[in-house]
Amino acid sequence: KQEVTQIPAALSVPEGENLVLNCSFTDSAIYNLQWFRQDPGKGLTSLLLIQSSQREQTSGRLNASLDKSSGRSTLYIAASQPGDSATYLCAVKGSTGGFKTIFGAGTRLFVKA
Amino acid sequence: DTEVTQTPKHLVMGMTNKKSLKCEQHMGHRAMYWYKQKAKKPPELMFVYSYEKLSINESVPSRFSPECPNSSLLNLHLHALQPEDSALYLCASSHLPYDRDSEETQYFGPGTRLLVL
Numbered sequence: 001k002q003e004v005t006q007i008p009a010a011l012s013v014p015e016g017e018n019l020v021l022n023c024s025f026t027d028s029a030i031y032n033l034q035w036f037r038q039d040p041g042k043g044l045t046s047l048l049l050i051q052s053s054q055r056e057q058t059s060g061r062l063n064a065s066l067d068k069s070s071g072r073s074t075l076y077i078a079a080s081q082p083g084d085s086a087t088y089l090c091a092v093k094g095s096t097g098g099f100k101t102i103f104g105a106g107t108r109l110f111v112k113a
Numbered sequence: 114d115t116e117v118t119q120t121p122k123h124l125v126m127g128m129t130n131k132k133s134l135k136c137e138q139h140m141g142h143r144a145m146y147w148y149k150q151k152a153k154k155p156p157e158l159m160f161v162y163s164y165e166k167l168s169i170n171e172s173v174p175s176r177f178s179p180e181c182p183n184s185s186l187l188n189l190h191l192h193a194l195q196p197e198d199s200a201l202y203l204c205a206s207s208h209l210p211y212d213r214d215s216e217e218t219q220y221f222g223p224g225t226r227l228l229v230l
Binding site: 004034036041042043044045046049089100101103104105106 | 117119153154155156157158169201203205218219220221222223224226
């Protein structure tokens with residue numbers, strides 16, 4: 001059974017700092033990995049999707065990497081801003097469990113001005 | 114238009130009420146999903162529709178009844194809910210059927226916050 005773990009559960013950083021969020025998964029037979037952002041009480045916004053054949057994806061100040069063999073992904077946020085404050089969720093889709101997308105519990109990020 | 118809309122935004126209901134949640138997308142997506150999310154927890158898949166047919170039911174209690182009237186609409190009918198069913202209900206859609214492609218992104222709606230009294 002696929003399990004997705006995100007560390008840390010919460011993170012507080014000063015504005016301008018570069019930071020890394022971590023995601024690990026137990027079953028490396030995945031089709032893709034996706035990072036989402038969720039603001040309090042809101043829906044999810046897709047940030048980056050990495051296919052199983054890819055090693056990383058970049059969008060603006062965000063860079064996500066994928067190491068399928070070790071079951072790890074990182075989300076790098078450069079020059080953090082208060083507007084980046086949100087919960088960041090990692091989700092994997094794989095062949096186990098009927099091709100479901102399994103979510104991690106998220107990392108709650110607070111960027112202080 | 115890359116938007117998934119959900120109505121209502123908030124819903125308060127008693128345990129004997131019948132209500133419905135609605136989800137709509139006009140992106141031509143043929144897969145639609147219902148998720149349930151409790152506070153500070155990840156979304157949990159409830160149902161998946163593929164080409165307007167129910168393809169996955171994650172052992173959801175029968176007091177939740179999904180319906181997909183057409184390719185753009187997804188409903189979730191609620192009846193005799195329990196207080197523990199209070200949560201954020203998220204709808205999502207994706208371009209290709211759920212079990213066929215590795216590359217599709219799921220687009221999520223803003224959710225309906227449900228409180229059962």
